[in-house]
Amino acid sequence: MTRAYLEFAKKSFQNNIVYRSEYVAGVINAIVMIFVNIAIWKAIYEEEGSLEGVQFKILATYIVLSFLLQTLYVMDEYFIEVKVRNGLVSSDLLKPIGFRLYVFSYTVGTLAFRFLLQMLPALILSIFLFHLLFPFSTVMFLYFLVSAILGYLVLYNLNFLIWVSSFWFYWTFSLVTIKDAAVMLLSGALIPFWFMPEGMIDTLQLLPFASIYSTPIQIYLGMVPEDEILTGLIRQAVWVLVLYAVGHVLWKGASRKLVVQGG
């Protein structure tokens, strides 16, 4: 049974490397965007006059990590929607496989591709080009890995809610786009929380978005005191569970809808 899911993951991995120019352009894109964003932050910091300081190195590392995570966090947002619209979802549900696990393994296959063939080359180049700071300590690095995985799961379960809504809406472009905008703005992917207005930071910490980028990166940089790391991880885990639970309820509703209306 596990074999089937492994095959889905493998298939999705393979789908991603069929197109050569597309692949190369993807890697170049990642590098260019890191490069440009660092240049912008350099211009900003010049006024502060602390370009050589630790402050800027930390910021640069933050930017690099955020973009590396962004290359990992890309998922096929219309995988379910397309199946709903062309009716394939009903036949998928008849197969002796868990549909949600099927979607997940497909997404993980894409993740594996992005990790090995897009993020790693970008990471190696970043170390040389942008003087990426090494993790604060080995322990912090391990915490970071756990936190990044949890961040991925938060994003996945959040995305899943939108994907399942296609059972009711058929077209989810607007929902996906608005969700993306919220994630990019409120997760710390584009601006570190410490540059946000004071009043907003506490609210941002309460939302699920912080778990996706801000928490793992801040742990990597050693900016989270050791006694708060566990709280951070637990908060992430809680969001995974909460979003999963909501997704579960939605999914049950969607399957019922499918049974009643016969697709």
Add this chain to the structure above:
Amino acid sequence: MGKHSMRSLFVLFFKYSNMNLKLALEYKLNRSLIALAIFCREMIGVVVMFLILLRFLHIRGWEIHEMLFLYSFLFLSYSLFVLLFAGIRDFDNMVHSGDFDRLLTRPLGLMYQIISARIDFTATIGHGVVGIVLFMNTAFSVGIEWNWQNSLYYVLALIGGTIIQASLFLLSACFSFWAVKTENLRNLIFFNARRIAGYPLSFYPVFIQKLLIFVIPFSFVNYFPAQYFLRKDGSFWEGYLYLTPVVGALLFYLVFLLWKLGVRSYTSTGNSVY
């Protein structure tokens, strides 16, 4: 049944526009939501810029209103671009879905059909609203005197910028003749270049500056026109400020030649890559 004249092509163009308008009114709710979504997506860049300047006040002498004025060019010209050239934007899709084959069986020029067949009112509104909001909030507070010369310059710069973007899209569309998936290439040539152009050119290392002037001339869409009005940085050649329409025309011509080459390759090799 006979050959088309300029007049009949013009009439036909309006027929196509009419069809597109009907289409836009077909799913009002969904399309309004899409326009809203586009608005939200495009506002991210604005909000990020705003938050940064809230904290740092100015970057290399640029203040928030000036930065947003620079930014407004991108949206207004993109809005015009999807109004006039949405067919160029969607061209790669046309090739993959086989719709391009249909165009080849019609007694009309290919570029004419591509341009007239598609108008994206939804995106026009989504981007246009961002552009207008930015323009209204900045154009009268950055010290521009809106006399007729400046207004004329502004209109020409917008048109030039629209054509530059159409050319860049056409360039990325050309790849679909040779490659199946061109999404990342298009991101590289267009969307990322556009994001880079959101900030003043003078912020970047010389290498990126050269790229945005000579290779993917996005700097002529917003930086140099904004520079004409604001005169912030003195490090670039004065002549660049007046070249936007010329760059637009020249780029379109060059890319059009490449596109023709692509059409020839398509018709001689077929869509065998698919």
Add this chain to the structure above:
Amino acid sequence: MALIEVTDLVKEYKLNVRKKGLSGAIRSLLVPEFKLKRAVDSISFTIDKGDTVGFIGPNGAGKSTTVKMLTGILAPTSGSITVGGLSPFKERKKNAMRIGVVFGQKTQLWWDLPVIDTFDLLRHIYRIPAQAYKHNLAMFSEMLGLQDFINVPVRQLSLGQKMRADIAAALLHDPEILFFDEPTIGLDVVAKEKIREFITFVNREKGTTMLFTTHDMDDIERTCNRMIIIDKGTKIYDGTVEDIKRTYGNDRIMVVEFGEKAEPIRIPGVELIDAKDNRMWLRFHKDEIQASLILNRLTQKYSISDFTVQEPEIEGIIRDIYLGGIHLDKSVSGVC
């Protein structure tokens, strides 16, 4: 003079060779490989005005490629095509005025708008005079029953309705030649019948030349007076449907049911294909031996309770040709 003349037509594609498996996919990513495929390999034929011709052949035989070259979508690698004196590729726009194209899998109607809107657009695209447009619209509406759904958005139409509207759309500008790519694919029997009737009618009334590519042999038998079989890029048959039946359709199969258990009997010119329980399957050539003679011989030894004689179906013959079971000799393929 022939309306369409095709001489030594060749079309080659460059194909991307993909290797199997995960490691193969990675290898292809790093080092791409190409090979040249000859999709159409020096085909020649001529078609006269008013002809109805069916192109048949297995998937990938080159028939769609041939049609794409005839319609000006693809340029030939070598060889020549003239359609009414024009080169469809070099004089694409002129040629386009004179042809209509129906892709069975791909509608030219605007998906979210009523059928009539697309018709109206086509009127401007082809500059159809008002009189001709009105006349054609009325005629097609009546024959194809378009009035029932002409104001309905295309996405709400059934497959059959869509196809009827698509065919009307392709004929509005009175093309001299109409190309069909799989016109009846996925349609039910009634819809197919209606479309075939209409096509035959238009051919008769307007003298429109019709070219089909299809998998459906019924389409060909019902609507075409000629068929061209293409396999592996070459033309392997060109002639009438009757001809192929006459030449290759002379084999008969007799199924005989005996009253008792029967031993095989040897009759010259008759081949025993199968025997099961009290039944036997016998094959014979109808010009060599008469069925009554066989029955006569059989009844001499056993009692017969039932028998049938089967004529081969055109579909079966074509299948045999693809499989190489029937070798076409020069005298047959030389019809052109």
